[in-house]
Amino acid sequence: MLKKEYSEHNYNSISEDYSDRNSRKYNFTRICVILATAIIVAVCLFKFVNHFRIANEEESVIIAESNILSKNSLYDYNDTCAVVSDDFKFDCFPRGKSDQQSCEERNCCWAPTGNDSDSLVPWCYYPTNYNNYKVVNITQSRNGLIAYFNLSSETTYKENIKLLCMDVSYHTAQRLRIKIYDAENTRYEPPYPEIPAVHLNNSKINEPLVSDYGIVVAENQLGFAVVRKIDNVTLFDSRNVGGFIYSDQFIQISALLPTKYIYGIGEQRANLMLDMNWKIHTLFNHDSPPTDNVNGYGAHPFYLMMEKSGKSHGVFLFNSNAMDVVLQPAPAITFRTIGGILDFYYFMGPTPADVIAQYTEAIGRPYLPPYWSLGFHLCRFGQTLNQVIEVHNRTINAGIPWDTHWNDIDYMKNRNDFTLSDNFSGLPGYVEYLHKIGMHHVVILDPGVSSREPKGTYPPYDDGLKQGIFIKNATGLPLEGQVWNKDGGTVFPDFTNPKTVSYWIDQVSKYHQVVAFDGLWIDMNEPSNFVNGDWQGCIFNNSDHWENPQYVPAIEGGVLNYKTICMSAKQHSGLHYDLHNLYGFSEAITTQFALSIITSMRPLVISRSSFAGLGHFTGHWTGDVYSTWDDLKQSITDIVVFNMFGIPLVGADICGFNGNTTVELCSRWSQLGAFYPFSRNHNSDDCFDQDPVALGALVVNSARKALTIRYSLLPYLYSLFWKAQIDGETVARPLFFEYPSDENTYNIDTQFLWGPALLISPVLKENQEEVQIYLPNDTWYDYYSKIAIKSNGSTYTVAAPLDTIPLSIRGGYILPTQDPSTTTTLSRKNPFGLLIAPNVSGEAYGYLFWDDGKSLNVWENGMYNEIHFKYQSSTITAEVVTSNYLDERLVLQNITVFGIQANPTSVIVNGNAYQNFLYNKTEQALYFQTLNLDLFTVFNITWT
Ligand SMILES: *[C@@H]1O[C@H](CO)[C@@H](O)[C@H](O)[C@H]1NC(C)=O
Ligand SMILES: *[C@@H]1O[C@H](CO)[C@@H](O)[C@H](O)[C@H]1NC(C)=O
Ligand SMILES: *[C@@H]1O[C@H](CO)[C@@H](O)[C@H](O)[C@H]1NC(C)=O
Ligand SMILES: *[C@@H]1O[C@H](CO)[C@@H](O)[C@H](O)[C@H]1NC(C)=O
Ligand SMILES: *[C@@H]1O[C@H](CO)[C@@H](O)[C@H](O)[C@H]1NC(C)=O
Numbered sequence: 001m002l003k004k005e006y007s008e009h010n011y012n013s014i015s016e017d018y019s020d021r022n023s024r025k026y027n028f029t030r031i032c033v034i035l036a037t038a039i040i041v042a043v044c045l046f047k048f049v050n051h052f053r054i055a056n057e058e059e060s061v062i063i064a065e066s067n068i069l070s071k072n073s074l075y076d077y078n079d080t081c082a083v084v085s086d087d088f089k090f091d092c093f094p095r096g097k098s099d100q101q102s103c104e105e106r107n108c109c110w111a112p113t114g115n116d117s118d119s120l121v122p123w124c125y126y127p128t129n130y131n132n133y134k135v136v137n138i139t140q141s142r143n144g145l146i147a148y149f150n151l152s153s154e155t156t157y158k159e160n161i162k163l164l165c166m167d168v169s170y171h172t173a174q175r176l177r178i179k180i181y182d183a184e185n186t187r188y189e190p191p192y193p194e195i196p197a198v199h200l201n202n203s204k205i206n207e208p209l210v211s212d213y214g215i216v217v218a219e220n221q222l223g224f225a226v227v228r229k230i231d232n233v234t235l236f237d238s239r240n241v242g243g244f245i246y247s248d249q250f251i252q253i254s255a256l257l258p259t260k261y262i263y264g265i266g267e268q269r270a271n272l273m274l275d276m277n278w279k280i281h282t283l284f285n286h287d288s289p290p291t292d293n294v295n296g297y298g299a300h301p302f303y304l305m306m307e308k309s310g311k312s313h314g315v316f317l318f319n320s321n322a323m324d325v326v327l328q329p330a331p332a333i334t335f336r337t338i339g340g341i342l343d344f345y346y347f348m349g350p351t352p353a354d355v356i357a358q359y360t361e362a363i364g365r366p367y368l369p370p371y372w373s374l375g376f377h378l379c380r381f382g383q384t385l386n387q388v389i390e391v392h393n394r395t396i397n398a399g400i401p402w403d404t405h406w407n408d409i410d411y412m413k414n415r416n417d418f419t420l421s422d423n424f425s426g427l428p429g430y431v432e433y434l435h436k437i438g439m440h441h442v443v444i445l446d447p448g449v450s451s452r453e454p455k456g457t458y459p460p461y462d463d464g465l466k467q468g469i470f471i472k473n474a475t476g477l478p479l480e481g482q483v484w485n486k487d488g489g490t491v492f493p494d495f496t497n498p499k500t501v502s503y504w505i506d507q508v509s510k511y512h513q514v515v516a517f518d519g520l521w522i523d524m525n526e527p528s529n530f531v532n533g534d535w536q537g538c539i540f541n542n543s544d545h546w547e548n549p550q551y552v553p554a555i556e557g558g559v560l561n562y563k564t565i566c567m568s569a570k571q572h573s574g575l576h577y578d579l580h581n582l583y584g585f586s587e588a589i590t591t592q593f594a595l596s597i598i599t600s601m602r603p604l605v606i607s608r609s610s611f612a613g614l615g616h617f618t619g620h621w622t623g624d625v626y627s628t629w630d631d632l633k634q635s636i637t638d639i640v641v642f643n644m645f646g647i648p649l650v651g652a653d654i655c656g657f658n659g660n661t662t663v664e665l666c667s668r669w670s671q672l673g674a675f676y677p678f679s680r681n682h683n684s685d686d687c688f689d690q691d692p693v694a695l696g697a698l699v700v701n702s703a704r705k706a707l708t709i710r711y712s713l714l715p716y717l718y719s720l721f722w723k724a725q726i727d728g729e730t731v732a733r734p735l736f737f738e739y740p741s742d743e744n745t746y747n748i749d750t751q752f753l754w755g756p757a758l759l760i761s762p763v764l765k766e767n768q769e770e771v772q773i774y775l776p777n778d779t780w781y782d783y784y785s786k787i788a789i790k791s792n793g794s795t796y797t798v799a800a801p802l803d804t805i806p807l808s809i810r811g812g813y814i815l816p817t818q819d820p821s822t823t824t825t826l827s828r829k830n831p832f833g834l835l836i837a838p839n840v841s842g843e844a845y846g847y848l849f850w851d852d853g854k855s856l857n858v859w860e861n862g863m864y865n866e867i868h869f870k871y872q873s874s875t876i877t878a879e880v881v882t883s884n885y886l887d888e889r890l891v892l893q894n895i896t897v898f899g900i901q902a903n904p905t906s907v908i909v910n911g912n913a914y915q916n917f918l919y920n921k922t923e924q925a926l927y928f929q930t931l932n933l934d935l936f937t938v939f940n941i942t943w944t
Contacts, residue, residue, distance in 0.1 A: 080127035081109030087329040089125035090243040090254050094324070094336065095554060098124040106156050120278035126242025133164060133222035133244065144169035144176075145215070148183060149222045158550055159248035164222070170211040174348040174358050176226065178215075180246070180253075181341040188340050188578040190320040191496065192585070193363045193613030195345070212348045226346050228313070233258055235305075235313050236346065241332065246342075249549040253342060254334040261306035261746050262333075264314075264644055265325050267296035267610065272637040272734060272749035274303075276327045282554045284322040285581050285609050287528035287563060289624040289658055290634070294556045297526055297623050298610030299581040300645045301325065301335070304355050310741035314347035314355035316362070320581040320611065322560060324553040338549055339578055352737045357728035360646040364616030366724040367592075369649050371853025372440050373519065373604040373619075373678070374714055374721075375403025375824045376707050379442075382685025383410050385424050392430075394693040396822070398700050401707040403823050404440040404604075406521065406680070411443060415484040416450040418460050418511040428515050435516065438825025442519040442604060445508075447527055447587050448483040448490035460507050461491065469493055469500040472570045474540040479569045481529040489535070492527055492565060495586035496573035505594040512598050519604030520591055522618075525584035526564060526609045533561035540568035546577045584609020592617040601854045606678065610647065619649030619678050627656025627687070632669050633764040637749045639676055640734045648724045648731035651676030655690040657683060663695050664766055664802075667702040671805035672762040674706030675754065677717070677731050701803040709783075709807070711820035711827050713758070715848055719816060720755045722849035725859060731755065738810075739776040742793055748774055757813035757837070757846075761798070761806040771800045779811030781837050781898045786923035788899050790840070809898070812839035814846025814869045817894070828853065831893030832935060836871050838899045844871040848935075851885045858885075865890070867935055871897070874904075875942040883936050890935035897926040904943035909933075911940075 092098075092108035103110040103124035113121045132155060136148035147166045154160055165183040170176055181187060214227040216239070223239035238244065238255040245252040262274045265281045269290040274281075283299040290296060301317040317323075321339035328334075335342075347358035360366065378395060388405065395402055411427055413419035420427060431441045449460045449470070456462065464470050470478035470491040478491035493500050508520070538547050538561060546567040547560060560567045560577070567577040579586075588607040595603035605618035614620065622638045625631045635652035642650040654673030655666040670692060673679050683690045692703040710717075723729040730737065733753050735745040751761045751773060759780065761773040775791035782789070782798070784807070789796060798806045809815065814837070819830035838844050851864035858864050866882040876895065903919040904926065910933075918927040926943075933939045 080129050081111065081125075084109065084125060084128060086113060086121045088241075088332070089122050090241060090328075090332070090334060091122035091124070091326070092126050092243065093122065093124040094326075095551065107153075128240055128242060130242035131221040131223070131244060132160070133246070135218075135220050135222070136163075138217060141169075143211075145217070147217060155245055155247065157245055157247035157250040161246045161248070164246055166217075166222070166224070168215055168217075168224075170213065171345075172358075173211050174354070175362065176211065176213045176215070176346040176348075178224065178226075178344045178346070179341065180222075181343075182246075188321075188574055189343065190318060190340070190578075190582060190611075191573050192582070192589070193611075193616065195318065195362045213346065228311070228348060231309060231311070233307060233309070233311075235307075236315060243334065249338045250336070250551045251338075251340070251342060252334060252336045254332055257305065257331045257333055258307050259305060260329075260331045262303050262327065262331070263305070264300065264303040264641060266300045266641055266645065267298035268294070269296065269634060270637075271747075272640065273747045274327060276329050276331050278329070279327045280554050281325045281327070282323070283325065283581065284553060284555045284560070285526040285564075285584060285611075286556055287524065287526045287608075288556055289626065290622060290631075290638075293554075295554075297608050298584070298614070298620070300610070300612050302359060302612060302645065303333075304352055304644055306352070306736065306740065306746055310743075311350040312352045312355050312740060313349050314359050316345040316347070316359060316612065318343040318345060318612070321578060322553045322555065322580070336551075336553070338551055338553065351740055353729060353733075356644055356646070356730055359644075360615070360728035363613040363646055365726070365728050366615040366646055366648050366721070367617060368602065368721055368725045368859070369619060370518075370602045370604055371714070371718060371828065372403050372824045373649070374717055375679075375711070376401055376674070376703075377404045377406060377442070377678075377680035377682075378402060378691055379406035379408065379680055380683040380685075380689070380691070381408035381410065382683075382687075383408075385411075385426050385430065389430065391689070391691050391693075395691060398693050398704065399822060400692055400700065400704050401711045401820060401822050401827075402439070403825075404442055404518070405434060406442045406444070406682070408444050408682075408685075409446070409484055410685075411515075414450065414453070414486040416453070416458065416460075416486075417445055417448075418507050419458075420514060431516050438823045440518040440604075441516070442521050442606075443515065443517045444521045444523050445591070446483060446524040447495075447522065447583070448481070448485065448492055448524065448529075450485035450487055451478060451480050451489035451491045452485075452487040459510075463506070464491070464493060464503055467499050467503050469497050469503050471565065471576065473534060473536070473566070474543075474568070479534050479565055480536075481534050481565055482531050483524055483527075483529060490529070492583075493587075494571045495583070495590045496571050496579060498572075501590055501593065504590050505597055508591070508594045509598045518599070518601075519606070520595060522584070522587055522591055522605060522607045525587045525607060526580075527583050529564050532557075532559065532563060533566040534569075538566035538568060540566065543568045546575060581611050585611040585614050588614055588618045596856055600856065602856055606649075610645075612645065615645065615647035615649070620647050621650065621678060621680065621682075622652040624657045624684075625652050627659040627661035627665060627690075629665060629764065629766060631656055632665065632672065633750065635672070635676070636752050636762075639732050640730070640752050643677075643730035643732050646728070648721065649678050650732075651678035651680055653683070654679065654681040655683065658687075659684075660687045661690050661695075663698055666690055666692075666695050667699045667802065668763050668805075670699055670703040671706045671803075672760070672764075674703070674710045675732075675760045675762075675805070677721075679707075679710065698802060702805075705803055706805055708820045711824070712817045712833075713754075713815065714824065714827065715816040715818050715832065715850070716758070717754060718853075719847060719849040722859075722864075723755075729755075735759075735774070735776060742776050744774060744793060745776060757810045757815060759808040759810065761808070763800045763805070769800055769802060770797050771806055772796070773798055773806060773808070775808065779837075779839055779899070780808040781811065783807035783809060786896075786898050786920075786925045788924065809835060809837040811837050811899070812844055813837050814844045814871060816846060816848040816869075819894075824853075828888075831891045833892070833894030833896070834869060834876075836869075836876065836895065836897040838871060838897070842871075842873070842899075845869065850890065852887060865936070874944065875940065877940050878935070878938055880936055880938060886936070892933040892935050892939075893929065893931055895928040895931065895941070898924070900924055900926045907941070907943040909939070909941050914941075917943075
């Protein structure tokens with residue numbers, strides 16, 4: 001099976017392949033096929049690319065000479081340079097020091113802006129008419145167009161591509177793809193995620209596809225604009241902005257954007273709404289505590305933009321090479337990548353939620369995590385088993401809801417994967433005990449395998465060597481770096497090799513027989529390396545070409561192999577140069593697959609490194625954050641942005657990883673962290689304990705109170721994850737997702753929502769016992785006092801006692817709940833409840849998704865229940881949409897209805913008069929506490 005591309009002949013069968021039901025499928029056969037496919041394509045690609053690159057190498061000398069000869073006045077300064085205002089200057093000398101001569105050699109404009117060396121405005125910039133590709137021909141096709149362009153003048157970048165093809169195709173009415181590639185030679189393209197290429201529903205073969213997009217191509221040069229037809233808004237305009245370059249290792253395109261309201265482009269620490277003031281986001285997976293202006297653990301070349309009308313759209317560049325993405329005040333964007341091709345996907349929205357649904361339809365919908373993984377997790381680095389058990393005892397004794405105990409690398413012998421250190425010999429027994437009391441266990445696993453243990457003593461290395469699955473150096477031997485392994489050598493499994501799948505299943509499965517863990521935490525998979533490149537210094541033929549290309553994005557360390565492996569290293573699917581940003585992703589796919597096979601259950605896998613599409617397989621945590629108030633606040637932006645990236649199972653280390661926390665910080669962080677979709681307290685080895693009990697009564701109270709609320713709301717949270725899986729909704733989302741026409745919400749990064757209905761407004765500063773919260777135009781109910789606020793879009797001051805996090809419920813929604821308990825194993829046996837929050841018309845809606853919480857493929861197999869709830873005219877009804885999971889009796893016991901003005905005079909439940917209700921006048925809330933209704937039977941509760 002080949003990577004699916006559009007062609008006139010096969011789109012019908014392809015669209016059948018990707019029928020609705022199929023595209024939702026999360027089955028492992030498909031993953032296997034994807035892996036295998038990727039490999040076949042990649043092998044061919046690799047051979048081809050390599051051949052081509054060597055051929056071109058010889059030409060580059062000639063090009064460089066002819067370039068100097070062609071230096072001339074392509075432009076008239078007054079016409080094409082002076083007219084460019086500062087905000088519109090596109091950098092013609094990125095990451096280099098230019099002067100007038102070197103600038104003009106590039107046929108660019110030179111204009112120092114004042115003497116201010118800090119000025120961010122480029123001094124060397126492209127003239128308005130700069131373009132080095134001319135149109136050959138443009139052909140309209142049924143669902144787009146194909147245009148060819150040829151190179152009209154060389155640039156200073158080596159190996160300019162001579163003939164480019166631009167293939168524009170409408171995939172759906174809301175998804176447009178523009179692929180610009182070398183028409184004569186195959187170049188690297190990422191093997192995954194597999195994007196279903198054609199999705200033409202209900203369209204007849206001879207009719208042009210009706211699309212929400214228009215595309216305008218510049219007539220004689222390379223440049224295009226993407227326009228939303230219905231309101232004629234230009235979403236992305238690359239015409240006449242200059243700076244289009246397409247060379248072997250430097251590909252650049254710039255475009256004007258409609259507004260400055262831009263979100264996404266990660267992973268990099270930044271504000272929720274990105275800064276357009278000459279900001280560079282560098283995408284090259286890297287192990288470093290999240291820091292401003294430093295490339296992060298993952299790569300997501302995707303942004304979402306809000307427009308002036310409140311509509312929104314999204315853009316994804318499907319490219320896995322190292323890249324800089326530059327934002328400038330025009331507003332404009334520049335994508336600058338050092339390999340692969342330009343392969344853009346545009347998503348029309350029009351709501352932000354629609355954009356994410358369309359994006360995840362392309363890259364893969366989020367997976368449904370096991371129910372227990374939504375409980376609280378506790379972890380720390382730097383513990384003995386005895387300390388682990390002490391923490392266990394005190395946490396249980398404090399009555400803190402808690403499901404999963406984790407172990408960092410302390411449990412390993414010599415810090416090697418798949419080993420048990422002598423002082424953790426009791427771990428298997430502890431894990432057995434955890435299972436007995438309904439709890440779970442997760443261990444850390446690094447991709448790097450120790451290479452210097454005595455021969456024959458460490459099967460993970462010996463087996464891998466025999467099977468040839470490690471990433472190779474120039475002599476075809478395993479490339480050796482150094483990570484945690486104490487013996488001084490580390491080699492890296494190549495997860496793009498199909499043989500690695502069985503290798504990994506084998507190793508994980510053998511270890512699972514030693515320690516019966518329920519999930520894996522995959523760390524260090526950027527991949528991180530403590531030496532740069534390898535022990536030998538990346539000795540490869542032509543190594544400079546890959547280790548030190550002509551342009552290096554703004555990465556930390558300044559060289560590509562800084563704290564990672566050699567770019568020239570050979571992987572099964574190509575060179576590490578191209579595949580670097582996919583390393584963690586490929587490990588995540590393989591690990592998820594291995595655990596599913598071994599346990600026959602839905603596993604929990606949390607990966608530090610990520611790429612677009614990771615959420616289809618695993619979750620993510622935000623890495624080595626600091627125990628600071630700044631990092632506490634930043635975590636809100638991080639989790640909502642990862643939800644936009646299609647990875648809803650995400651959280652930051654509660655109380656911070658690096659550095660000692662304080663009691664107050666950890667108390668507030670325990671409150672906020674109880675509302676991360678993935679809720680884990682984790683700590684570094686050089687810090688004092690920060691599990692709740694270690695820090696005393698305040699932290700215990702905060703954690704217990706907030707986590708008890710979390711556990712009671714887990715049916716709501718789990719139902720949101722189900723919606724994420726089937727419809728691509730976000731779980732944690734910023735306010736503007738629900739109020740896209742309220743501009744006040746666009747930059748709110750101190751509050752967020754669970755789904756549409758639960759607003760979380762934590763305290764993010766020291767010494768505060770109240771907090772300013774923004775409530776958009778709607779009816780809101782305080783979670784604690786039940787009091788309604790009918791907001792017209794204003795800021796309110798609400799009380800936030802030291803142990804309490806402000807929460808509000810939005811009118812119009814019904815949230816399913818369950819009586820909380822100390823584990824999800826226990827809480828799942830408790831009665832259900834409903835929180836009903838009426839809107840101004842006295843109505844509310846909600847739904848419950850329920851299954852056994854652990855089986856694979858429940859959606860495909862239909863083994864779940866779906867129940868809808870409605871509240872209208874003082875009547876509550878339920879509709880059972882699906883009821884295939886019947887192993888448990890689901891009892892509805894409690895209902896709380898907010899916003900009830902007067903004590904009802906009569907209540908009727910399923911036709912019978914009912915007395916056992918309670919009305920609280922101060923709260924204006926009506927309570928039912930002993931309903932004892934069967935959730936599988938339609939019910940009707942009404943009152944007057
Ligand atoms: C357009 O030009 C390309 C490149 O020269 C060529 O391969 C292609 O056949 C042309 N298409 C048409 C429709 O003329
Ligand atoms: C759309 O906008 C462009 C300018 O942005 C304008 O030239 C064109 O006439 C408009 N088209 C329509 C149909 O309004
Ligand atoms: C933990 O609690 C158990 C049962 O109460 C007890 O037997 C054990 O000694 C305790 N262990 C530690 C390390 O405190
Ligand atoms: C390749 O790696 C092996 C160790 O696996 C090492 O001994 C050898 O020197 C390396 N070769 C090169 C060219 O780096
Ligand atoms: C945390 O505090 C402990 C005890 O005061 C101290 O020993 C340790 O060095 C501190 N850790 C850091 C990272 O500052």
